Amino acid sequence: MSGHGDFQPQNKYLQWFERRLPVLGLMHSSFVAYPTPRNLNYWWTFGGILTVMLMVQIVSGVVLVMHFTPTAAGAFDSVEHIMRDVNYGWLLRYIHANGGSMFFLAVYIHIFRGLYYGSYKEPREVLWILGVILFLLMMATAFMGYVLPWGQMSFWAATVITNLFSAIPLVGQSIVTWLWGGYAVDEPTLMRFFSLHYLLPFVIFGVVLLHVWALHVVGQNNPTGIDVKSDKDTVPFTPYATAKDNFALICFFILFAWFVFYIPNYLGHPDNYIPANPLQTPPHIVPEWYFLPFYAILRAIPSKLGGVVAMFASIAVLVFVPWLDTSKVRSARYRPLYKQFFWILLLTCIGLGYLGSKPPEGIYVISARILTAYYFLHFLVILPLLGFIENPKPLPASISESVLKKTKGGAPAAAGAVRSPDRNG
Amino acid sequence: MRKLTIALALLAVIAAAPAIAAEAGPRPERQSWSFAGPFGLYDRAQLQRGFQVYREVCAQCHALKYIAFRHLAQPGGPGFSEAQARVIAAEYQISDGPDDTGDMFQRAGRLSDRFPPPAPNEQALRARFGGALPPELSIITKARGYEVGLPGGLLDFFRQYQEHGVDYLYALLTGYENPPADVKLPATLFWNKYFPGHQTAMRKPLTDGLVEYSDGSPQTVAQYSRDVAAFLAWTAEPHLEARKRIGFQVMIFLVVFAGLLYFTKKKVWSDAHA
Numbered sequence: 001m002s003g004h005g006d007f008q009p010q011n012k013y014l015q016w017f018e019r020r021l022p023v024l025g026l027m028h029s030s031f032v033a034y035p036t037p038r039n040l041n042y043w044w045t046f047g048g049i050l051t052v053m054l055m056v057q058i059v060s061g062v063v064l065v066m067h068f069t070p071t072a073a074g075a076f077d078s079v080e081h082i083m084r085d086v087n088y089g090w091l092l093r094y095i096h097a098n099g100g101s102m103f104f105l106a107v108y109i110h111i112f113r114g115l116y117y118g119s120y121k122e123p124r125e126v127l128w129i130l131g132v133i134l135f136l137l138m139m140a141t142a143f144m145g146y147v148l149p150w151g152q153m154s155f156w157a158a159t160v161i162t163n164l165f166s167a168i169p170l171v172g173q174s175i176v177t178w179l180w181g182g183y184a185v186d187e188p189t190l191m192r193f194f195s196l197h198y199l200l201p202f203v204i205f206g207v208v209l210l211h212v213w214a215l216h217v218v219g220q221n222n223p224t225g226i227d228v229k230s231d232k233d234t235v236p237f238t239p240y241a242t243a244k245d246n247f248a249l250i251c252f253f254i255l256f257a258w259f260v261f262y263i264p265n266y267l268g269h270p271d272n273y274i275p276a277n278p279l280q281t282p283p284h285i286v287p288e289w290y291f292l293p294f295y296a297i298l299r300a301i302p303s304k305l306g307g308v309v310a311m312f313a314s315i316a317v318l319v320f321v322p323w324l325d326t327s328k329v330r331s332a333r334y335r336p337l338y339k340q341f342f343w344i345l346l347l348t349c350i351g352l353g354y355l356g357s358k359p360p361e362g363i364y365v366i367s368a369r370i371l372t373a374y375y376f377l378h379f380l381v382i383l384p385l386l387g388f389i390e391n392p393k394p395l396p397a398s399i400s401e402s403v404l405k406k407t408k409g410g411a412p413a414a415a416g417a418v419r420s421p422d423r424n425g
Numbered sequence: 426m427r428k429l430t431i432a433l434a435l436l437a438v439i440a441a442a443p444a445i446a447a448e449a450g451p452r453p454e455r456q457s458w459s460f461a462g463p464f465g466l467y468d469r470a471q472l473q474r475g476f477q478v479y480r481e482v483c484a485q486c487h488a489l490k491y492i493a494f495r496h497l498a499q500p501g502g503p504g505f506s507e508a509q510a511r512v513i514a515a516e517y518q519i520s521d522g523p524d525d526t527g528d529m530f531q532r533a534g535r536l537s538d539r540f541p542p543p544a545p546n547e548q549a550l551r552a553r554f555g556g557a558l559p560p561e562l563s564i565i566t567k568a569r570g571y572e573v574g575l576p577g578g579l580l581d582f583f584r585q586y587q588e589h590g591v592d593y594l595y596a597l598l599t600g601y602e603n604p605p606a607d608v609k610l611p612a613t614l615f616w617n618k619y620f621p622g623h624q625t626a627m628r629k630p631l632t633d634g635l636v637e638y639s640d641g642s643p644q645t646v647a648q649y650s651r652d653v654a655a656f657l658a659w660t661a662e663p664h665l666e667a668r669k670r671i672g673f674q675v676m677i678f679l680v681v682f683a684g685l686l687y688f689t690k691k692k693v694w695s696d697a698h699a
Contacts, residue, residue, distance in 0.1 A: 240693060250682050258676075
């Protein structure tokens with residue numbers, strides 16, 4: 001957003017370097033001087049948390065790979081080897097396995113924050129779409145990672161999910177054979193999933209850079225959803241946002257550590273501690289918790305192709321949200337009707353998650369159908385209509401006005417004085 | 426008002442769950458395990474007794490392939506000394522080789538050896554049990570469990586309870602009964618209250634007085650079952666004690682650090698809205 005031409009390091013060697021590659025200036029303008037809206041709440045800390053979680057997953061994953069054997073005969077044993085005989089291998093593996101869940105928890109909060117405060121609206125459409133791409137990449141990475149320990153759930157999840165592609169007319173079966181590298185899920189499948197599971201996080205990293213870049217071009221949204229109008233509306237990223245992000249990150253780590261050190265298998269399925277057996281199907285094949293809502297949508301549709309289309313559509317619809325939402329007002333804070341529907345949507349997604357964990361029979365299927373229908377109804381009908389029928393509350397004149405009114409904190413005249421003068425440097 | 430509606434809706438979802446989910450067989454009863462909870466530790470004497478039960482009873486049919494003799498002397502385990510583990514290892518014959526002439530040979534076990542399997546391969550083992558395969562036991566307590574339903578499952582998060590597999594194992598070992606009158610069992614199957622489908626190919630493995638304890642513990646099926654379940658909890662999770670110890674240190678660090686960061690944040694922001 002802001003240039004970095006006038007940043008000058010103190011050290012003369014760094015000055016020499018900066019004249020040739022102004023990377024310090026770039027860091028300074030992106031993470032120090034970068035103006036952030038002064039009214040950001042803790043829901044805005046999850047972007048930073050996600051970046052850290054990506055790092056945690058990459059670092060722990062790279063070390064795990066040093067001890068992992070990506071073969072059908074060796075994968076399960078090598079995971080047990082890591083758990084027992086590698087120094088702190090249990091810690092690495094539990095961090096990586098639970099880190100995936102924490103990553104998804106953070107991304108779901110991040111997405112719903114975006115939906116609540118209208119962060120996808122003009123001019124942030126590209127930023128939002130990059131986010132949807134990141135979400136898809138995360139799902140692919142997590143799915144392939146879950147296959148690697150080669151337990152029963154790994155094997156059968158791989159079988160169920162890859163078989164989805166067989167629903168494609170004419171070429172479906174050929175695609176599935178191509179994905180498997182054979183006529184069943186077997187070692188070639190495991191090895192290509194391993195390769196891609198190592199590759200995709202770096203692709204995610206690249207798209208994260210674009211996501212952050214797009215964010216820094218258009219600036220952050222904020223709880224009021226109104227644009228930054230003057231310097232009074234912002235504070236410099238450092239120390240303000242960094243202090244807040246750090247505190248939130250460590251609180252998030254407390255939850256993470258709770259899982260890793262005390263209930264590391266809470267989110268897993270016991271069947272994945274049984275080595276993969278192609279001859280024995282587990283009684284209930286269930287994915288990891290973060291895929292359950294999509295699994296419920298998949299199974300809600302009576303036709304296989306229809307289920308697959310609905311499942312992918314449930315993610316694809318997010319791409320169009322910036323245009324499906326016709327309201328001029330961004331934040332749900334000033335949209336009394338949208339606010340209600342937002343919470344209904346959240347409950348719908350939680351409900352779908354619950355139904356995804358249940359066998360597809362009786363009341364579960366019927367409920368899943370109703371909730372799936374509502375999920376699409378929300379995006380395709382309610383969201384476009386609300387813009388026309390809703391009567392938004394009056395917006396505050398500016399971000400600073402909304403903050404100062406809330407804290408009742410004395411003279412607005414003093415507000416400008418707190419920020420460093422080189423903020424726009 | 427809105428928040429109340431949401432809370433009520435969530436409660437309804439949670440409360441409805443167990444009513445719908447209660448279709449499986451009887452749920453194993455929770456036992457009090459010394460290694461449960463945030464400060465749980467293995468009971469060394471119990472692990473040693475459980476090892477004795479495994480060795481004298483279970484090992485006839487069940488492998489323990491991820492456990493080496495050296496693990497018995499590892500910190501946080503049954504607490505054998507290295508010398509004791511060496512003696513235990515030497516009591517086993519291990520197939521090694523090929524030697525310089527290309528032949529396989531038998532030798533006494535060493536610390537680095539793993540527990541030898543009850544049969545040379547899966548087919549040989551299956552042949553002994555009419556096609557049924559006794560599962561490998563070193564991670565069995567993590568590979569079994571039971572459905573808790575929603576409120577209970579959520580509570581387990583706060584109680585840090587994840588000993589479901591150990592509960593199941595204890596229930597299974599003590600759950601042999603006579604089949605209901607209307608069920609005719611083939612001679613190779615046995616009725617167990619807790620086994621999924623109730624018909625297991627494992628005959629009742631334990632009887633009172635079967636294993637002779639030297640520490641005066643009761644020689645009953647219940648005691649044997651509890652001890653061997655605890656032993657197999659350790660084989661599944663050999664670093665549990667280190668994990669919980671380090672976890673406590675990490676928690677203290679994180680909580681203090683979060684506190685400091687909170688006050689830092691407060692200080693930084695104190696003048697922001699002035």
